Amino acid sequence: MSQSVTLQVPATTANLGPGFDCIGAALTLYNTCQFSRLDAGELEITVSGVDAERVSTDQSNLLYQAFAKFYEQLGQVPPPVRIQIELGVPLARGLGSSATAIVGGLVGANWLAGQPLSTTEVMEIAIAIEGHPDNVVPALLGGCRLAASRGSAWEICEVPWHSEIVPVVAIPNFELSTAEARRVLPAQYSRADAIFNTAHFGLLVRALETGNPQWLQAALQDRIHQPYRQTLISGFDAVREAALQAGAYELVISGAGPTLLALTSPQQSASVCQAMSQAWQQQGISTQAIALAIDADGTKTID
Missing domain, CATH: 3.30.230.10 (Ribosomal Protein S5; domain 2)
Structure with missing residues (x-):
């Protein structure tokens, strides 16, 4: 031993x-x-x-x-x-x-x-x-x-995660407990929302494997948790819009939040980092944005 x-x-x-x-x-x-x-x-x-x-x-x-x-x-x-x-x-x-x-x-x-x-x-x-x-x-x-x-x-x-997909995380200086993030979720979902998420999750698996930008942009959409949780994250819309303008494929909530995750190309990762950080700073929220790898x-x- x-x-x-x-x-x-x-x-x-x-x-x-x-x-x-x-x-x-x-x-x-x-x-x-x-x-x-x-x-x-x-x-x-x-x-x-x-x-x-x-x-x-x-x-x-x-x-x-x-x-x-x-x-x-x-x-x-x-x-x-x-x-x-x-x-x-x-x-x-x-x-x-x-x-x-x-x-x-x-x-x-x-x-x-x-x-x-x-x-x-x-x-x-x-x-x-x-x-x-x-x-x-x-x-x-x-x-x-x-x-x-x-x-x-x-x-x-x-x-499989394609080597050209870079995960960028923006970590704000406030917290969000998993328990709080779960409390805002509905107890039931419509059939349409279940079908929507099934289709998009299937596309996500293929998008991650191939690195197809159009597939990634569509695949990261969600109707199960993000529409409810994003209301708990101050500045969400501004940070998402900044990330997209800087070249991110899409932005999602990392886990239960409040960290936000953008997927982008290696060429755009630095500008996406900067844009996400600046967008939150303009909301009066200090943040650490980092381009990581898997x-x-x-x-x-x-x-």
Whole structure:
């Protein structure tokens, strides 16, 4: 069994417009966590980086809760452990921060325990903790992933992401909780809206694979969550319009928001970044806009 392991866990963007709660992609923005088994003593957690002061350092820490859940699944007591967390993914912004904690805690526990569980088994525990697969699956496996249930099991499909499609995220300096973003959603949808999203999600999968600009522009439309959630995001219309004017194919809400995700070409990525940032600044909202890439590795060990 390992005495220490350091993991790098990617941020994720989920939904991608019409793919509500079933598709997500890992991004090149990371949290790292180091687990060191202690011979004796109490739990030790230190946190540094983005929003570090807001992360608990006791047993209520989400990463530790996932760590402990792993040992509970084995019927064992968690060992004394020191956990050092370095945050690069901001909290409550729609970039999968909770998924990084859940996946990091489970994978770290699996390493310290001698890897008794397979990646699939770890993934299933992560989905059970999170409640849906769209963030935890790409955080664990990397790439763009579609998850579909089959009874109590999950079928995971990798969705090819064309190298000419650049994800640009604009992260504002305000938060939006997932719970709040879910409260605004209707309990029922019309048949027309269900058909609309089915067609557009099918087109999205092909658009991501081929990089076809016209398909991307159409495919990112949604009637299930975005029309309701965008009302919670101050400046949404202005940022979207600025991104489109700068050459983005389309703009969507990343996860539950408030981070906004534009897909664009490599040639336009810098201008889209600048346009999104300026549009929010004109609304009095400071923001960080970054052109990222798709992380192909998922959670991995680092030296």
